[in-house]
Amino acid sequence: MTIARKGTGAFGRLVKELKRIPGIGTKSAERIAFHVVKLPDELAFALSDAIRHLKERVRPCAVCGNLSESNPCEICADEQRRGRALCVVEETNDLWAIESSGAFAGRYHVLGGALSPLDGVGPERLRIGELVQRIQEEAPEEIIVATNPTAEGEATAHYLACLLRPLGVRVTRIARGVPMGGDLEYADPVTMAKALQGRADV
DSSP: OHHHHTTOHHHHHHHHHHTTSTTOOHHHHHHHHHHHHHSOHHHHHHHHHHHHHHHHHOEEOTTTOOEESSSSOHHHHOGGGTTSOEEEESSHHHHHHHHHHTOOOSEEEEOSSOOBGGGTBOGGGTTHHHHHHHHHHHOOSEEEEOOOSSHHHHHHHHHHHHHHGGGTOEEEEOOTTSOTTOOGGGSOHHHHHHHHHTOEEO
């Protein structure tokens, strides 16, 4: 395994690429690579084909930014959700976490991240302009700010509240049912439902 650890050869290349995935370190990448090596050819190639298919088919929805094979996505195309609340999230995995709670029946808007001046992420790097345009065109009853309860998420929520209040729309923030410092994608459905039900005006 000396060669693989040095990042040379086919095994080392796979380990190197796996380590690019957030949350996967060297040891985890090596374990996954070993697993792939041991897979029957048809299963390994099926995994490869699934990744290629994903990259070829899945694109951001032109309306909300959700990742989907259809454009607009199924949520935006659902007329039953039109005219209700618009839930603003950082990423698509946050959207899926809220959907799994079954507590929200409106539409979404994916920002594509959170404000982080230290990392060079300002309002112009996020889909905030598109959000303002949607509010003006769709006239939702309420904007639910469901950014993550982190310093960046809180800063984004405050920025959006100041920006959107003058538009005459009700702006709320999800309640603190989600632990501070956590990510929405790891919240269980009950916690997520309570957080949505307990939201308050910003």
